[in-house]
Amino acid sequence: MDVANVILSGVVGSTAYGLATPESDIDRLGVFAAPTVLFHGLRPPVGKKATKVSTDPDVTLHEAGKFAALCLGVNPTVTELLWLDEYETRTELGERLIGIREAFLSAQRVRDAYFGYAVSQFKRLEGRGDGSFSADTRKRTAKHARHLARLVHQGLGLYRTGRLTVRLQDPQWYRGFGERVAGGELDEAKALLGDAEQQFDEVRTPLAERPDEDVVERWLIEVRAAFL
Structure with a gap:
């Protein structure tokens, strides 16, 4: 281009x-x-x-x-x-x-953007059932689950430190998480979101209000x- x-x-x-x-x-x-x-x-x-x-x-x-x-x-x-x-x-x-x-950057917008985006990804996952779907759909679901976890962790890191780390420390964990969620373990994704919400509520952030x-x-x- x-x-x-x-x-x-x-x-x-x-x-x-x-x-x-x-x-x-x-x-x-x-x-x-x-x-x-x-x-x-x-x-x-x-x-x-x-x-x-x-x-x-x-x-x-x-x-x-x-x-x-x-x-x-x-x-x-x-x-x-x-x-x-x-x-x-x-x-x-x-x-x-x-x-x-x-x-x-601003505190509320970081939380809304990253955590909010992750929640929307989870809603998409919930609509895909218990993992009993085609291989192609399972592959896409695993990808969405990986990125749900990435958004949560990157967003929390940014909220906690004021700096965004793009490169993930343990990519293999995210791949495994994606496969497990795509296989029907939606409770693991729900628990990840619940823990993230609690951390966003409790952690002190260096980010400004605006x-x-x-x-x-x-x-x-x-x-x-x-x-x-």
């Missing part, structure tokens, strides 16, 4: 988590800056037009303004780009974006000035 003005990009998803299998796709995520003049026209690059997607290879690029908005909501699949160990594209503006990554939107806005204005 040929998109101009990419300022930060890297490999995310299962590969970044350490959960990739030989069948896994390599997912790339990035941020690009649309020419500032376009925001003064009749059809500014916002909403759906602010995201570029290709499937061969799998690449998603969000325009800087949309990316910032998604990160302020602590969207897990977008936020992780700012916490990778390495990048494929890392410009000066991208470096500054990484440098303000804590400004996007994100620092002033810092984010200054960065975005820098981007607009750079591509005026």
